[in-house]
Amino acid sequence: MNKLVVGNLVHRPLRSLISALAIAIEVIMILSITAILLGKIDGFKARQNGIGMDMIVRPSATNNFIGMSAAGASIKVADILAKIPHVAVAAPVNVHLTNSLDSIYGIDYKSFNDLLPFSYISGTSFQGPNDVIIDDYAAPGKKVGDSIKILDHDFRICGIVEHGKGGRKFIPIETMGALTESEGKASMFYLRTEQPPKYQEDIRKAILATDGMSQYDVKTADEYLSAISPSRLPYMSTAIKVVVGISLVIGFLVIFQSMYTAVMERTREIGILKSMGASRSYIVALVLRETAVIAAIGIVLGVVSSFALSFILEARFPTLDFVINLPWVWKAVVIAFVGALLGALYPAYKAASKDPIDALAYE
Template identity: 80%
Template sequence: MNKLVVGNLVHRPLRSLISALAIAIEVIMILSITAILLGKISGFKARQNGIGMDMIVRPATTNNFLGMSSAAASIKIADLLAKVPHVAVAAPVNINLTGSLDSIYGIDYKSFNGLEPFTYIAGGPFQGPDDVIVDDYTATGKKIGDTISILNHSFRICGIVEHGKGGRKFIPIETMGNLTGTEGKASLFYLRTDDPPRYQEDVRKAILAIPGMSQYNVSTAEEYLSMISPTRLPYMATAIRVVVGIALVIGFLVIFQSMYTAVMERTREIGILKSLGASRLYIVSLVLRETAFIAVAGIVLGIVASYLLSSALSARFPTLDFVIDLPWVWKSAIIAFVGSVLGALYPAYKAAGKDPIDALAYE
């Protein structure tokens, strides 16, 4: 039977190739959208872990994805937090998200650097209100003293640091406030506590007991980062489901059209097989095996193409966070295969139901 299947596929190479490419595109669609969305999450988590904080204090109105809510807390709260027992460092940060989804961190340099010191590749700390510290990715093709535009304002690059410490661009928090109309405000406060996690619960209770702060979100780094996942972000989970659904429909329709046309063209061949004693199950199995060959070829092609795309994008856009998630590789393969088989079921049963006499007389 396998020889017959391969023969049928080779006899119609263009149709077989187009069907396999359609399945490959289905896989690429699923892996690409999940690579972008989940990569954004994993990249965000990695950069948050590199800040050096172990607790985070936010106003109740602040979005989990930092920078998507306006700064609503007074910077002076940092002084109160610094006095809480077992708080070693309290760093106020004003985060702004630009139109290109680039997070700009307005920081109090002394406290933010106190969480975990910057690792400088060149230059050093702020020398003035219009200085900016950038990470090595942002600094590609640039040097100390160059000017870049941030929030429609010109900044001089004063330091280049290793990536992975929250944002990619850091400006004085006072300057951020002046540019965004949030003078004296912070989006959140990063804390470094003594001997975490030993005192974290005590710190949380002490902060919530401060007058006016009972409504603030006080979380450990682990608690906060656990909330950054597709299941906790409804719009992201919905986006993934929509793309998977569209990809499934594409695979189903392409295979349905391909196999239905193939069955119509092979009516006489099917009649000969049935006249030789081929059962309905044999005919169904023949069509489904042909579909399986096409699906497997398309799935392999799609996975390989997705990894090549990931490598190319990572080399060209190192800040993109395009990360293919291995569990989604298996999920995309299963989705594509199931969609293909479902698309072939009706053509398979239509072929199996043909009357051998009518089929032999078919021209």
């Protein structure tokens, strides 16, 4: 049977190659969309962990993805939070998401730096209201003293820091307020507490019991970051399901068309096999084994191409957060393989159902 399988695939090299490429494209589609969507989530979580906070306080209506909601809290709330027992640092932040999905952080430098100090590669902290600190991912081709446009406003680069501390561009919170018509406002407040997590529940209760703070959302860093996942973000889960569904249909249809055409072209061959005693199950197994070989080649090609694409994009666009999720590699393999076998079931059944007398008479 293996010789028959290899012979049939080699005899029709173009069709076999196109079918394998279709499976590869199916795998690449699944891994690429999950790499982009889940990579954004993983990158966001990593940068939030790098801020140095262990609790976050926000107005209750604020979106989990920072910058997608307007700043709705007074900066003065930070002074109230700083007086809560066991709160070491309370840092107000006003984050604005640009049209290019770039999160600009408006910060009170002292308190934000007290959470976890910036690691400077060059330059210094803000020297004026029009200064900006950028991380090393946003810095290629730029140096301290250069001008950069942010929110249609010219800023001077005063410092370049290592990446991983929330955003990639930081400006004074007062300047952010003036540029976004949110003077004196903050999107959220990052807290660094004493001996986390020992006092965190007490801090939460104290904040909510404070006058005017009962409507605020108070979470630990773990609680906040755990809420940012595909299962908690319906639109992201839907996007992944749609892409997986489309990919599955593509793989199914291509294999169906390829194997159905192959069966029709091999009517006489199938008749010969059946006249020599080949059973229906043998014919079905023959078609499915050919499909499995095509699917395996396509899957390997798709996975290798996806990792190559990830490497190229990471080198070319380091801020893209295109990270292939390893559990999804196995899911893509299973989805592509099962889809291919489903696409081959009817052609296999059609082949097994052929009457050997009619097949031998077929011209």
